[in-house]
Amino acid sequence: MQTLRTDTTMSADSLRPASREDNRPVAIDIRDLSLTFRTADAPVTALSNVDLQIRAGEFVSLIGPSGCGKTTLMRVMADLARPTSGHITVNGLSPEQARLARAYGYVFQAPALYPWRSVRRNLMLPLEIMGVPASEREARAARYLEMVGLKDFANKFPWQLSGGMQQRVSIARALSFEPKLLLMDEPFGALDEITRDHLNEQLLRLWEQTQKTVIFVTHSIPEAVFLSSRIVVMSPRPGRILEVIDCNLPPDRTLDVRETPEFLTIAHRVRVALRAGHSYDD
Amino acid sequence: MKGGVLAVAAALAGAAGSLVLLADALTPGSVPLAFWALVLGVTALSWIGLERLAGVDRPRWIGGLVVPGLFGLLLLYLWQVLTVGFDVPAVLLPSPARIGHQLAANAGLLWQDFRQTFLKSVLAGFTLGSGLGFLVAVLVDRSPFLQRGLLPLGALVSAIPIVGIAPIMVMWFGFDWQSKAAVIVVMTFFPMLVNTLAGLGSASEIERDLMHSYAAGYGQTLLKLRLPSALPFIFNALKINSTLALIGGIVAEFFGTPVVGMGFRISVEIGRMNVDVVWATIAVAALAGSIFYGILALVERGFTFWHPSYRQEQS
Numbered sequence: 001m002q003t004l005r006t007d008t009t010m011s012a013d014s015l016r017p018a019s020r021e022d023n024r025p026v027a028i029d030i031r032d033l034s035l036t037f038r039t040a041d042a043p044v045t046a047l048s049n050v051d052l053q054i055r056a057g058e059f060v061s062l063i064g065p066s067g068c069g070k071t072t073l074m075r076v077m078a079d080l081a082r083p084t085s086g087h088i089t090v091n092g093l094s095p096e097q098a099r100l101a102r103a104y105g106y107v108f109q110a111p112a113l114y115p116w117r118s119v120r121r122n123l124m125l126p127l128e129i130m131g132v133p134a135s136e137r138e139a140r141a142a143r144y145l146e147m148v149g150l151k152d153f154a155n156k157f158p159w160q161l162s163g164g165m166q167q168r169v170s171i172a173r174a175l176s177f178e179p180k181l182l183l184m185d186e187p188f189g190a191l192d193e194i195t196r197d198h199l200n201e202q203l204l205r206l207w208e209q210t211q212k213t214v215i216f217v218t219h220s221i222p223e224a225v226f227l228s229s230r231i232v233v234m235s236p237r238p239g240r241i242l243e244v245i246d247c248n249l250p251p252d253r254t255l256d257v258r259e260t261p262e263f264l265t266i267a268h269r270v271r272v273a274l275r276a277g278h279s280y281d282d
Numbered sequence: 283m284k285g286g287v288l289a290v291a292a293a294l295a296g297a298a299g300s301l302v303l304l305a306d307a308l309t310p311g312s313v314p315l316a317f318w319a320l321v322l323g324v325t326a327l328s329w330i331g332l333e334r335l336a337g338v339d340r341p342r343w344i345g346g347l348v349v350p351g352l353f354g355l356l357l358l359y360l361w362q363v364l365t366v367g368f369d370v371p372a373v374l375l376p377s378p379a380r381i382g383h384q385l386a387a388n389a390g391l392l393w394q395d396f397r398q399t400f401l402k403s404v405l406a407g408f409t410l411g412s413g414l415g416f417l418v419a420v421l422v423d424r425s426p427f428l429q430r431g432l433l434p435l436g437a438l439v440s441a442i443p444i445v446g447i448a449p450i451m452v453m454w455f456g457f458d459w460q461s462k463a464a465v466i467v468v469m470t471f472f473p474m475l476v477n478t479l480a481g482l483g484s485a486s487e488i489e490r491d492l493m494h495s496y497a498a499g500y501g502q503t504l505l506k507l508r509l510p511s512a513l514p515f516i517f518n519a520l521k522i523n524s525t526l527a528l529i530g531g532i533v534a535e536f537f538g539t540p541v542v543g544m545g546f547r548i549s550v551e552i553g554r555m556n557v558d559v560v561w562a563t564i565a566v567a568a569l570a571g572s573i574f575y576g577i578l579a580l581v582e583r584g585f586t587f588w589h590p591s592y593r594q595e596q597s
Binding site for chain 1: 486495498507510513586590
């Protein structure tokens with residue numbers, strides 16, 4: 001039924017970042033990383049021989065079908081999962097050191113807001129944990145709520161907000177302690193398409209303003225092409241990188257860019273790469 | 283709404299009329315059939331009226347207070363006319379009027395009993411048992427060894443019947459309220475322990491991952507995530523314990539006590555065939571238990587307003 005292949009990494013060239021940007025420091029360096037889950041019946045290879053370098057300030061999307069290991073790869077970066085073998089550094093540190101240094105903000109698939117805290121106090125949660133003084137906490141909560149356009153909702157509770165608003169609060173919460181790295185795991189996956197489009201545009205503006213490094217897991221091709229500076233196409237069984245596609249759409253793009261030939265060309269390349277991954281199963 | 287109010291008003295008038303008739307004009311035990319027709323009419327009318335009022339959404343106090351209050355009145359009324367109308371012996375079941383009379387006549391005595399049983403044994407035992415259960419749960423939660431070792435022991439303790447431990451507690455702690463409080467501690471400790479442990483484990487994986495990503499310590503995760511999400515479980519245990527504590531406090535007094543206390547009163551007065559006083563004590567216990575439970579439920583609402591079961595009333 002199922003054959004495990006180990007000879008599936010693509011040529012090394014395609015995995016390197018665009019050479020003209022080489023002067024930027026490496027934010028995430030992954031070499032020959034593998035992760036195997038032990039399950040009741042048989043071990044499952046979630047990641048197999050992954051190589052990936054991400055430079056500071058990049059917006060990199062991980063795209064692929066369910067089970068391709070894109071979320072697992074991001075959880076390894078966040079020290080929420082441990083690799084079985086291989087090397088990974090985050091800002092030059094091990095994932096655990098990077099987590100203890102509060103190097104990244106993680107936006108989960110669900111908003112994960114605490115229902116007993118108001119929106120404002122949800123934003124202040126990481127600041128409380130990190131020991132930021134009270135006056136500074138208030139100021140930051142106000143600033144980042146304004147950035148995501150929710151300052152009028154500061155004293156509401158999360159469950160009084162729509163799904164899209166809740167996810168914006170969770171993004172503001174990840175920004176509130178000003179990490180240089182933002183890890184986003186399908187943050188808009190549960191939202192309707194109109195809300196999703198709107199949030200995609202907001203996220204792009206936010207990335208341009210803050211110059212953060214963003215890793216973004218998605219299974220939507222248009223979303224990945226619209227947002228990213230590079231797209232990493234992954235494939236399941238075992239989870240591995242098939243291809244890395246550069247994405248050089250103009251920086252001040254709006255949603256209209258999705259009608260242009262450049263956009264459609266890149267989207268087509270991503271789709272072809274994804275299809276190549278699927279043919280292994282059929 | 284209007285029809286409901288009219289029906290209830292008519293039923294109240296009918297009920298008042300029938301009670302006056304029963305007290306002044308009729309002989310208990312040989313009541314004419316026409317009287318029972320009147321009682322049936324009152325019951326049917328109030329049923330129709332309450333059915334209508336229960337469907338009223340606003341203002342909320344109609345459905346929340348007026349309907350259950352009137353229904354309680356209807357039950358008391360039926361109890362009164364049936365016991366007097368059929369001349370039921372007071373030893374079997376006294377009428378509400380007689381119980382009310384005993385409540386008023388023995389107010390001083392009943393207050394002494396209430397102070398002894400409720401204000402001393404029950405409150406002390408409840409606070410100590412629930413508090414210890416909570417503290418031990420927080421400690422046990424941290425250590426898998428204690429969890430393995432203590433939980434089966436707790437299950438064993440909770441299976442012990444109170445009639446078994448009450449006399450032993452009297453030997454250990456004397457005749458006064460301390461031994462009753464000890465029985466209550468034993469009864470309330472385990473429900474709190476189990477519920478708090480379940481509550482501490484109730485935070486979702488994603489909520490815990492969030493804390494992990496902030497590099498939050500054990501104490502921070504406990505205070506800011508696990509205890510708040512355990513609150514609904516903890517209040518559940520407090521409500522269970524409020525009932526258990528009252529039962530335990532009363533029953534424990536059957537096994538040796540100074541000459542005061544609700545359990546003592548029940549066991550002594552039943553022996554003297556003073557069933558009215560027993561019923562009056564039961565009424566006090568029921569009232570105290572309901573108020574205790576009600577206060578806990580109100581505090582719970584204040585603390586867990588965010589829980590899905592209370593949200594609709596807010597937004």
